[in-house]
Amino acid sequence: MLAWTVYISFLSALGCFLLPKERPDISRQLALAGTIVAALVGLICAFSYAPVDDNPIVDTVKLSWIPSLGIQYYLAADGISMVMVVLTGIASVAAVLFSWNIEERANEFFGFFLALIGGVYGVFISFDLFLLFVFYEIAIIPKYFLIAIWGSTRKSYGAMKIVLYSFIGSALALIGIMAAFVVSGAHSFELQQLIQHPYTSEFQQWAFPVTFIGFVILAGMWPFHTWAPTGHVAAPTGASMLLAGVVMKLGAYGALRVPMTLFPMGAAMWREELALLAAISIVAGALVALVQSDFKFIIGYSSVSHMGFVLLGLLATTETGLSGAVLQMFSHGILAGLLFAVVGRMVYARTHTRELSQLDGMELGKKLPFAATVFLIAALASVGLPGFSGFVAELHVITGAWSSFSYTAIMAGVGIVIGVAYSMRALLTVFWPSHQGMPPLNNQLLPAITAQEKIGSYLLIGTSLIIGLYPRLILDLVAPSLHSPLLKPLISSVAGAQ
């Protein structure tokens, strides 16, 4: 049943392309229906997820595809996949709701949009690494068109940059996957088959960093992150929400699924250097966000900072750290979507400017109180206000990082403090500037917030709140994988090395 998340997305994409260009309303409704049905399928599967004994992987489809190379069409899911599928579902529904104002070539927009979502679902539920790689590549193409056609600020530059980075990353990842396949001699790309093979530590020593960096380029790890802010800013709102919300997660998920699972010894050798890079991502992303003059760039760089938490959690390679990484992937997926929605849809689509100096005089806190409130909640939740998902996630990551490399935990703490600062700066400048009494520069009335925007905001805020108050919804899904043969070697190789 889980495979239907992929099929529904691609079928709706096809449907959108076939719809007439003059009727954007039908395309929207089809896109909304498609994403909602796929999200419901994902939710139902996640709630009925029941691993058997110590095997966390639940098979969905397993067909032979290219027998001569041992490639299978193999879709399955463990608890971590389930979390990512649910995230994709919720983020995609919200992204459609915030793309409701797309009029120009709406059928193609939603077509590319749904194709991207289909590819993302595919990555999360592939347990054949070749298939995973195929879906990973499929997801790149729609990104390019979404940015190049419907984007803003330097859109062709941003689109090209994001595609080039993605291709370089996937080339590196492909090298790792192929090497693992050839060396194992198992004649199979199936993850469970590959982990049986005892890769030598000399092999792991080079294969791990190559594959890991290949994947985390897409997760925006410093110093390979520069595509992220540029691409996020250039993209139309719905696409920014997906890019920051789920596409960056593809990189982190891939890094966990492929190099960290296959090459645990390599992970133990390199994790300290890489954890330092992750911690630098957190601090550098936050510092750069602090000095931006474009509202959307602040959020773009904050994504780099928050994804740094995911990577730090992964590289702590303890149970707590890994749980935290998954929690943070989910949390950031929801909250980054919400922040981009406020900046791109609620503010930019109405004011047509993102310059802080111009927004400053518009008294948006009075004109768009809803946007101000949503931004406040999203900003507080993502810097770690207790009660929202960001807090539990960051706490898990920091606890995990502390027990591995305590100085990275301190850097992460510093990153949170800077996070409070840039969020407050954006919030106070855009919505509640302190120099009252100055006549507003631009006194025209702004269009009211639409019902779609409200529903989307409630959906995302509600999700973050539920996970923040009851994180066991995610933690209980993740736990079986942590204790299974998939990740056990990773956690114990590190514990043994210390």
Add this chain to the structure above:
Amino acid sequence: MTSIPWISLMIWMPLLAGIRLVFLSGPNHKQTRHFGMGISLLTSAIGIILWLATRSSGSGEAFAEQFDWIPTLGVRYSLGMDGLSGLMVLLTALIMPFAYAASWRIDHDEPKYFGCLLIIQGSLVGVFTATNFFLWFFFYEISLIPAFFLVRLWGSPGKDRSSLRFLIYSMVGSISLLVGFLALAAATGTFEFATIAELSSNGTLLSVIGSNLGWYDMHLGWLCAVIFALIFFGLAIKVPMIPFHSWLPDTYDHAPTPATMILTGLMSKMGLYGLIRMGIPMFPYAIGKLLTPLLIITVFGIVYSAFAAMGQRNLKRMLAYSSINHLGYCLLGLLALGLATNGEMKLAIHKTSALGGVMLQMFAHGIIASVLFYFANILEVRTGDKVMIDEHGGLRHVAPLLAGTMGLAVFASVGLPGLNGFIGEFLIFKGVFGLVPWAAVMAIPALLITAVFLLGLLQKLFHGPADQSANGFHDLSLLDAILVAPFVILMVVLGFFPHLILDGLNPVINEIISAMRF
């Protein structure tokens, strides 16, 4: 176990109702304040009943609630009520509806304002009943957000700067507290206050930190000192302890006065409460080591804040410095507990006296300070925002009732025997004198200065020739009188019968003191 989770009800009912009000859109609904007042009163009623129940049974075990919340971090959702929690819940139950009523005539965005008050009420109950750090911190943080907005959106001119300052100080304190406690939790593997206190009491805390939290070659003593310093610093900002106090006078001045009642009456108690739950039982050794410098700072703070209060011309700022001064006595009493006992029974008696005094003083200060700020509010509202003391005079002629009740409150604040402010200060000084005589002696001059400026205040406001501002000044209305009456009665009754609340506290006090063997 009771079947109804009373404490959770007391937390979540106002919290959820408050969130609902804050996000109420559309035109301003004045009638929402009745709804909010109802919720607030209902919460308070439960609080008072629970306090009575814990007081008569000596413990609130029956109300404890717990379940596994975040198993990967070992965090439980656990609430409980002992004598101290009960007392603080009682204080919350008394002051919140009072502040609510004092805000009745707020002039814009009523639902949001009253929503903020309800959120504070719920989260304060959470802070005072949580039995582990995670949950405590959760509610602690939640309470800061509405407090920031109360100042920012409804404050007087200058509010932007003060609210930001309040937020930054609070955030820095929170982060310091969080980091310190995470280190402690990483070492002990638990967030529960009681478990960590027990480790400290049986002397294994140091070795546990040493074996689980070795940071490179850092000396164990230094490591413990850093953890203690982080936690202590976080809490000291909140109390506030001089020199971390500079956010307070501005915030108290620019906040709407009912919010100041809450800030001083209740929220400053979160810091002291945290010290009693975390600082004292977990780090008696560290406090003992640093006793002399900490006491010097505290005593200096007490005297300094008294002089600062004397120099103020603005009524609210004077009361703000006076608050710092009164809470300084609490800090003095708490820190003196860190003196090494070396098994001497006599010192344990002094410690019991000091700790009991601290708790009484917390309660007394909550009541007195909120009543004094209520009167400041009346002066402000009825004279058109005149808060400078020099602008008033001779009010006794037109407002005898106000003069009488405010006089009583001021005398209670000065610590006149027979009123509730006296007992706490007396017990603290008695205890501290037995433990660290020089600190007690050096703090005594502050008592005199307090008397000088508070009595001077009374004289200026009420005596002398009737000033222009006295024209058309109304005395306390019936509603005012009804609101103030319970507090005035408490001041007198508790002044004569402190055991009414002290009895319920004895089990906690003995537990903390007897655990401090080293």
